[in-house]
Amino acid sequence: MGRRIDSDHSRFREIVRGRIKQDLKKYVSSGEMIGKQGDKYVSIPIPQIQLPKFRFGKNPKGGVGQGEGEPGKPVDGEGEAEGQAGEDEGQHVIEVDVSLEELAAILGEELELPRIEPKGKKNITSLGGSWKGIRSVGPQSLRHFRRTYRQALKRQIASGLYDPDNPVIIPVREDQRYKSRKEEQIPQANAVILYMMDVSGSMGREQKEMVRIEAFWIDTWLRSQYKNIEVQYIVHDAVAHLVDQHTFFHLRESGGTKISSAYELCLRLMRDKYNSQEWNVYPFHFSDGDNWSSRDTEYCVDLLKNAILPHCNQFCYGQVKSAYGSGQFKKDLDQAFPNDERIVTSDILDRDGILPSIKEFLGKGA
Amino acid sequence: MGNLTPELARYAEEIRELAAGYGLDFYETIFELVDWDELNMVAAYGGFPKRYPHWRFGMEFEQLQKSYTYGLSKIYELVINNDPCYAYLMRSNSMTDQKLVMAHVYGHCDFFKNNAWFAHTNRKMMDAMANHGARVRRYMDQYGVDTVEDFIDCVLSLDNLIDIHSPYIRRAEPKAEEENPEPPRLKAKDYMDRYINPPEVLAAEERQRREEQAKKQRFPSEPAKDVLLFLLHNAPLQRWQQDVLAMLREEAYYFAPQAMTKIMNEGWAVYWHSTMMCKDLVEPAEVIDYCDHHSGTLATSPGQINPYKIGVELFRDIEDRWNRGKFGLEFQRIENEEERRRYNKNLGLGKEKIFQVRKVYNDVTFIDEYLNAEFAEEQKLFVYGFNQQTRRYEIVDRDYRKVKAQLLWSLTNFGQPRISVVDANYRNRAELYLYHDWSGVDLQFQQARETLTNLQKLWGRPVHIETKEEGEGRLLSYDGEEFSVTELSPAEEPPEVVGQEQEERVKTRKLP
Structure with a gap:
């Protein structure tokens, strides 16, 4: 019997995903998916739709609590910003310990990301396996004595044949258990992520933070899809450098912007180290969209078209909104590659724009 | 009786007899043993497995599933006010928990059946x-x-x-008054008429009558x-x-x-599960599990009130006071604290009193009547507020009168703003005019806006709600296309401020 709740639940999911009843979409609050990145703690998003009501807002009168302390002592545990004493309302952001694998699964589920089709069959190798399985048939030489005994014991207890004073266990045919070999498919596809970031003067701290968050989630997802993944970081203003992760996120440069410098470096890496025959290559470029000159932009387009795109799975360009950026570069790219599936561009207006942009980048499963 | 295992059925019967022996009075109670996802499903439907289809239940379900899966919370008991009462037990719970839950459930069932505020609920819900x-x-x-x-x-x-x-x-329903065009006159001889029916009185009556009539023309009249x-x-x-x-x-x-009875209902159920568990049901090996679970239920956190805790403590306090005779004028007159504390006339009226309390009170009257200075102090209650300087919520005061006023405020009208229709023909254009009886806390404006649009969909004509924003009168309007806010001048707003009134009432209740 299909449960009633399942149809209600799928209807709710459809609303959250914006497929039906668009007018309710605006009431969806998604909690803070990107709360804490540090180590392995994050907050689990619990999407909610709160129907509007005449209800009390922020209560300047406060509420009633219970416990020790003199007047003036802060009421910890987030003395609810809304609602009154004893009410269960409020934000449902709950911190839970989850592994990165689970996190990736959640991300995949929330954003409906397709699993990535690895390039070619050669990338999946069956690596033998191990003697971890148990079967109920097999040769006597592989009999698992302990499991057989346990099975017999269970059967005798269940059927009331077991007598603790006279503990005789006699296995019958159905109790026999045998070791078996479990074959494992281990993906052998290698992938490399090449992050490029514009660190010119116009990229402020907030812009970098947005890039950092986005990069974290992209990393998490791609890592769940590939066994071996390498990450390279490139920063550029007028010149490009290969840097480590810390520097990538913390460097503050100033000066002009020459995007082609980063693309050149990216291309050099792809040629020297990450041959597209063996690697799945994912270049990501984040910038505020201000390039030094239109001539350089033309050169960038040329590099992409003839050198980078043929050798990578997908090229992603994320344009972070900043106060100074003109955002011209994205327009230029869109113009140059109107219907090219290999290149994805996305606008990231603010932090809320991060998730949709990840979806745009990874939603194709390339 | 449900689908209990033989062992559970035996306990259910034992607990039912125990509860009846303690004087609890309940409808037949049917326990159902369910898996966690079934329980979450029933809980998502508010306890009713067969309800109308709506995405909201799916949302509740997802939240319950997620928080159970990640080990954040699980539902222990779920009991439905119905005749017979239905209660759900989670299959995976330990026997200690099952006993506790069943005892707790009988507390709720007794409350449902006997509390006056449930008297008009549909028992065949x-x-x-x-x-x-x-x-x-x-x-x-x-x-x-x-x-x-x-x-x-x-x-x-x-x-x-x-x-x-x-x-x-x-x-009060509007009285159907006979139409008499003339103000009533007393019979009098001509020369006495001036004195028996003085013109100024007649004029006053006439004025009053007109007002009444004007009121009648308003719809609704109240x-x-x-x-x-x-x-x-x-x-x-x-x-x-x-x-x-x-x-x-x-x-x-x-x-x-x-x-309306959250605190009392939970307090009453906790009172009975702890009584039955401690006196009759807990095996020596189960003591730790029971205590762990019980104290978890009663845990307090500084930011909010735990209704289970406050409820059960207040019931116990009342029982103790009536056992010792700590009520009435004689006791009230004692000023020496030590003497008050020791006061004991061994009346033994406690049980009778708490059964009476569970019958006639709701949370508002319960707190109003029985929360006193000693109780507030013992339970370490305080009022907290937002400190603009530190940007945090901080303890403001431990004065029990303020605690009480705050608590009562939050319980008034089951914690919802008080809103009524005052005019359904506003501006003589069939526009709907609602009035929010502002009591110190603003409505959430964004939501109020959205709610107005929903109201307008039902009403068809423009809708308005009069409320206040930080004490300033506001009229929010939605005409089907546009939303607008009008500032109201102070003269237009009624003078009554409820929050203060409540505080006053509490203040006058000082001990002599």
């Missing part, structure tokens, strides 16, 4: 809800799922606008607190819409007493 489900499904087949669901969404956004006291009293009922009678709805609105209103009234 299981069936009623299933019927509602069937009707809504039929309308969905007939008019389309989206149409019906959109309408339900609109109504749900207004379903807190009910008159929670109306089941218990009869609101503010309608039951906004849903008002819409049901007066909004231009189709038959199926009226039916759906009536059903949802009925459900809102069914659930309202549970919100």
Whole structure:
């Protein structure tokens, strides 16, 4: 019997995903998916739709609590910003310990990301396996004595044949258990992520933070899809450098912007180290969209078209909104590659724009 | 009786007899043993497995599933006010927990049956809800799922606008007065007429009569607190819409007493599970598990009140006071603290008293009547508020009068803003005018806006709500296309401020 709740639940999911009843979409609050990145703690998003009501807002009168302390002592545990004493309302952001694998699964589920089709069959190798399985048939030489005994014991207890004073266990045919070999498919596809970031003067701290968050989630997802993944970081203003992760996120440069410098470096890496025959290559470029000159932009387009795109799975360009950026570069790219599936561009207006942009980048499963 | 295992059935019977022996009085109680996801499903439906289809239940379900899966919370008990009472037990719970839950459930069942505020709830709600489900499904087949669901969404956004006291009293109905054009005159001889029917009195009567008439022309003549009922009678709805609105209103009234007695109901159930567990049910090996679970239920956190804790402590306090005779004038007159503490006349009236309390009180009257200085001190209650400088919530005061005032405020009208229809023909254009009886806390404005649009969908004509924003009068209006806010000048607003009034009332209740 299909449960009633399942149809209600799928209807709710459809609303959250914006497929039906668009007018309710605006009431969806998604909690803070990107709360804490540090180590392995994050907050689990619990999407909610709160129907509007005449209800009390922020209560300047406060509420009633219970416990020790003199007047003036802060009421910890987030003395609810809304609602009154004893009410269960409020934000449902709950911190839970989850592994990165689970996190990736959640991300995949929330954003409906397709699993990535690895390039070619050669990338999946069956690596033998191990003697971890148990079967109920097999040769006597592989009999698992302990499991057989346990099975017999269970059967005798269940059927009331077991007598603790006279503990005789006699296995019958159905109790026999045998070791078996479990074959494992281990993906052998290698992938490399090449992050490029514009660190010119116009990229402020907030812009970098947005890039950092986005990069974290992209990393998490791609890592769940590939066994071996390498990450390279490139920063550029007028010149490009290969840097480590810390520097990538913390460097503050100033000066002009020459995007082609980063693309050149990216291309050099792809040629020297990450041959597209063996690697799945994912270049990501984040910038505020201000390039030094239109001539350089033309050169960038040329590099992409003839050198980078043929050798990578997908090229992603994320344009972070900043106060100074003109955002011209994205327009230029869109113009140059109107219907090219290999290149994805996305606008990231603010932090809320991060998730949709990840979806745009990874939603194709390339 | 349900689908209990033989062992559980034995305990259920034992606990039922125990509870009856303690004087609890309940409808037959049926326990169902369910898996965690079934329990989450039933809980998502508010306890009624057969309800009308709505995405909101799916949302509840997802939240419960997620928080159970990640080990954040699980539901222990779920009991339905119905005759017979239905209660659900989670299959995976330990036997200690099952016993505790069953004892707890009998507490709730007794409360449902005997508390006066539940007296008017439908005891066949299981069936009623299933019927509602069937009707809504039929309308969905007939008019389309989206149409019906959109309408339900609109109504749900207004379903807190009910008159929670109306089941218990009869609101003054406008008297049908005979029309007499002339003010009544006493019979008098001509020369005495001036003295017996003085013209100024007649004029005053005439004025009053006119006012009355003006009032009668207003519609509704008295503010309608039951906004849903008002819409049901007066909004231009189709038959199926009226039916759906009536059903949802009925459900809102069914659930309202549970919100009105949360503290008492939980306190009463905790009182009985702890009594039965400690005196009769716990095996020596189960003591630790029981204590762990019990203290978890009663845990306090500084930011909010735990209704289980406050409820049970207050019941115990009342029992103790009436056992010792700590009430009445003689006791009130004692000023020496030590003497007050030791006071004991061995009256032994405690049990009788708490049974009486569970019968006639609701949370507001319960707190108002029995929360006193000693109790507030013992329970370490405090009022907290937002400190603008530190940007944090901080303890403000431990004065029990303030604690009480704050607590009462938050319980008033089951924690919902008090809103009524004052004029359904505003500006003589059939516009609907609601009045929010502001008591110190603003409405959430964004939501108020959205709610107005939903209201407008039902009413058809422009709708307004008068409220206040930080003490300044505001009229929010929505005409179907545009939303507007008008500032009201102070003269237009009624002088009554409820928050203060309440505080006053508490202040005068000082001990002599």
